[in-house]
Amino acid sequence: MTSPSFPTPEQVSAWPFDCVLVANRGEIAVRVLRTVQQLGMRGAVVYHAADRGTAAVQMADHAIEITGGTPVAAYLDGAQIIAAAQACGAGAIHPGYGFLSENKTFCEAVEAAGIRFIGPRPEQIDLMGDKVRARNFVEKGGFPVAPSAIEDDDPASFVERARAVGAPLLIKPSAGGGGKGMRIVRDLSVLEQEIERARSEGQRYFGDGRLYVERYIENPRHIEVQVLGDGQGGVVHVFERECSVQRRFQKIVEETPSPALDAALREKICETAAGIARSIDYRNAGTVEFIFGQAGEFYFLEMNTRLQVEHPVTEEITGIDLVAQQLRIAAGETLGYTQADVTAQGHSIELRIYAEDAARGYTPTTGPVLVLHPPQGEGVRWDSGILQGGEVTSAFDPMIAKLIVRGRDRADAIAKADRALRDTVLLGCKTNTAFLRRLIGHPAFVSGDVHTGFLDANPQIAAEPELPMQTVQALLAAASLSTRPMRDMADSVPDMHAAMGGWRN
């Protein structure tokens, strides 16, 4: 095999498992099950009662209910998940992203139960999961990191050392991820107060109040690199993704290639990522995240040792099924291809469909999914875990779907994305689709000139535009004709004009 192609049935039949359990929910459970089933294997999923009516549960060959004090707690209960895998004969567990995907203890327990963990080795999770150790390790390897102060180095002098990093700075929980508990400090007089707040959040989210601070790069871009390693000496990168459009440190739009990179810089950042993965003989799909300054400088941010939410854009331009590659690697295969075999063409953009109200500070919304017509067409992909008739609740993350488009070039991809957003019909729960259309139509986005503070700097994109009178009329007409008491009342009144017919002017 010379290119990262989809495994053949002969290959799959040699694997030490023929059933894979997905320890996750929502769109990522559907995504993983799709590849598992395409490979001719059985796909199993665990689910909490709150997810009973979702797409993953419907498509799985085995769906096993798990319980917990809260729905989230169920998906964090490793013992129940391992028992479920044993019950249905799953020889491998795919953790998806979030939940237990970067939990070393879970990984060890899975392997101790004789089940393959579709992920890295436990010590790799451990190293990269501790942001401080990861940063130190990467720095020692000669890779670029941003100026910082680490509480653990000497807790007594942490505040002073943090002050010395200088404003603006960013406080982060050592055990964190996904933007949780992060705080920007521009005014050092509130530094201690903000440190305490971040510590409390870190303690609550991760059971770990340790912190570190690092220089905050103004108007940075977020560029990350997909890597694949087989843990047997083989590592390749699968190009970069740009995820600069964020709100509250969370990504909303991701794309590849990055409009910020020329060929030389692309090779440099991608090779840096591959070098970091190579330095630990990384096993699994992983993502090395960088903060990228306006002058082209970049620093290691963190490495995520799992499949990333935005992995589809990489799949779209390379034709590589990253889940299939994860399964091959977990089965013990070597990559069997080199960097030169990994090629890309075209441009892909992912838009995260969130149940939220952009105009109200991106606050989450909830509600029933009364109508759902996903967009269709060539180059349009809809990764979602919700179904018409389902319900969006506050029990889980508000991301309900991902719209991924592929175009000849960036302009073509943007045009396709706008059409697909327009064609997306989702009624019953407010989503951010209209906001996303305004966002991708903004001149700064169109020209590729964005940074992670772009939305904060342009709050008008989130604001609801005033509706044209004709739109208001159309909406009131549609609503009036759909409201039973109004129709009944109109129908019951013998209208003089109606009776006399043609008196209209």
Added chain:
Amino acid sequence: MHHAFKLGDAEHNVELSRSADAYRLHLGGEVIDIDLKTGADGRAWLTLGKQHLEVVIATRGDDVFVHLDGEAYQLRYEHPLDRLAAQSGTSAEDSILAPMPGSIVSVAVKAGDSVVKGQTLLVMESMKMETTIGSPRDGVIAGVSFEPGQTFDRDALLLSLEPQEKAA
């Protein structure tokens, strides 16, 4: 008979009447001929004056959801009686409603506690951030609706205060 819909923060008064073969919408000073023809797949054609617009409509209780020209909108039918009651309503400050969906981190007070304006009543979590809910006025806590760990939707009643006592 006036009807009303809430669209965003605005309230619109409308009337609907029959025309010879369809309906008329009375809005402000305008009267517009309207009609709605629904297809099998939920898609519908709305006639608005001389225009024909493709729409998708779903209803749930008093909520009407409309997909029009690539965007989704929500309208809420306001019952005439409810609107009347709202005009003579009680103090909104007696009820502390959730500003967004989320879960309770901690509750600092219990029923019967005296509180002063601005005092922390509870800490909630939403969007991965903590938000502190303070008392809107001095008063006495009448009830607490949730315990730590419980989740709630937007506009859920989190706490209530005893109605303001009249000055003696």
